[in-house]
Amino acid sequence: MKKILVVDDAASTRELIGYTLKDAGYDITQANDGVEALEVAQNVIFDLVLTDINMPNMDGISLVRYLRRLPGYQSTPILLSTIESGKSIKVLGKQAGATALIIKPMNREVLFKAVKRMLG
Amino acid sequence: MNTDKARKLLQMCYLQAKLAIDTSEGQVNLITAYLVRLSELEQGLRVKLEANEDSHSEMDELRQIIFSIMTEFQFFDLLKQRTISSINPLRDWAEKGVVLDLYQQDFIDSYATAEQREVYRVLMEKNSIVEAIIELNIQANNKNNTTKSDDIEDDDAIFF
Numbered sequence: 001m002k003k004i005l006v007v008d009d010a011a012s013t014r015e016l017i018g019y020t021l022k023d024a025g026y027d028i029t030q031a032n033d034g035v036e037a038l039e040v041a042q043n044v045i046f047d048l049v050l051t052d053i054n055m056p057n058m059d060g061i062s063l064v065r066y067l068r069r070l071p072g073y074q075s076t077p078i079l080l081s082t083i084e085s086g087k088s089i090k091v092l093g094k095q096a097g098a099t100a101l102i103i104k105p106m107n108r109e110v111l112f113k114a115v116k117r118m119l120g
Numbered sequence: 121m122n123t124d125k126a127r128k129l130l131q132m133c134y135l136q137a138k139l140a141i142d143t144s145e146g147q148v149n150l151i152t153a154y155l156v157r158l159s160e161l162e163q164g165l166r167v168k169l170e171a172n173e174d175s176h177s178e179m180d181e182l183r184q185i186i187f188s189i190m191t192e193f194q195f196f197d198l199l200k201q202r203t204i205s206s207i208n209p210l211r212d213w214a215e216k217g218v219v220l221d222l223y224q225q226d227f228i229d230s231y232a233t234a235e236q237r238e239v240y241r242v243l244m245e246k247n248s249i250v251e252a253i254i255e256l257n258i259q260a261n262n263k264n265n266t267t268k269s270d271d272i273e274d275d276d277a278i279f280f
Contacts, residue, residue: 010197012152016190019159023183054201054232079277083198084232094280102277105194108187114277 001027002119003044007037007051007063008081013104017050020108021115034058038066045072048118052104053082053089064096077118081106123217130214137207141200148196155193159186198233205230 004026008014018028029044031037033055041049049067053060060080067073077099082089085103093101102114162182169175209227231237239256246252 010194010200011149012190012193013197015152015156016187016194019156019190020187082232083201085234086232086237090278090280098280100277100279104197105191107191110276117277117279 001025002047003027003029004115005029005031005037005040005044005046005049005051007031007034007049007055007060009033009052009055013052013081016108017111020111024112024115026115034060034063034066037063038070041067041070041073046076048077048079048115049073050079050081050115053080053084053093061092061096061098064093064098068097079114079118127214130210134207134210134214137203141203144196145200148193152190152193155186155190159183162186201232202236205232205236 004021006014006017006021006028007030008017009032014030014032018030022028029040029046031040034051035057037049037051038058049063051060051063058066060082064078064080067076067078078097080093080098080101081104082101083104090101099118100114102110162179166179166183169179208230212226228237228240231240238259239252242255242259243249243252246255
């Protein structure tokens with residue numbers, strides 16, 4: 001079973017993603033922010049990381065940068081999610097080393113399609 | 121009105137809105153926890169009713185409703201971020217004083233969504249809040265007009 005780390009400070013969004021992906025057969029771990037996610041990722045290698053950008057303590061862009069330096073995370077797919085629709089966020093995400101970006105509010109089909117494409 | 125009183129009023133506006141958001145977040149989290157429990161019950165029931173084909177369509181509908189509620193609840197994340205970026209200037213003005221020219225760029229920079237930037241643009245163009253509200257309501261009825269060209273328009277994920 002593929003392991004996915006879901007990072008978002010909004011509990012309702014985490015649960016939406018968790019419920020959707022669990023239903024599709026993925027093993028889901030949740031983290032509340034970048035700091036918590038980084039701690040978890042140091043002990044477990046996930047097949048995909050899905051993270052919000054705007055979070056307290058450590059934002060999603062910084063998390064991507066830190067993850068890329070961790071052993072086992074150089075080529076792990078990282079999907080950013082954000083309410084920010086400006087093109088500058090796309091550039092920031094790409095520069096940090098993310099794989100793709102999804103704009104919130106997201107629906108189940110868009111999320112599932114993106115995850116499926118990243119995990120094959 | 122003296123400056124101290126004006127600052128206190130700004131602080132009060134910030135505080136009232138911040139507390140309202142914090143309280144609402146607690147409620148949303150509580151409802152989310154109930155939804156999670158509901159989804160667990162739905163999964164348990166689905167297993168028990170596996171053999172009963174008559175119940176499959178109802179179970180599918182129940183699952184779809186849970187998905188839909190969770191999807192719609194993302195509105196709160198948007199509401200929270202939009203409100204916070206609207207009230208943070210009140211807090212800053214209370215602390216630093218109102219110097220509009222210095223803060224105008226901060227406004228624009230803190231607006232993360234296309235809707236926020238559109239509200240800003242319309243208000244700057246119109247002569248009053250009433251005129252801006254009319255314009256924004258017209259736009260809301262015709263969503264195609266609200267997305268600006270500098271915003272990402274893809275409905276699907278964007279791969280780098």
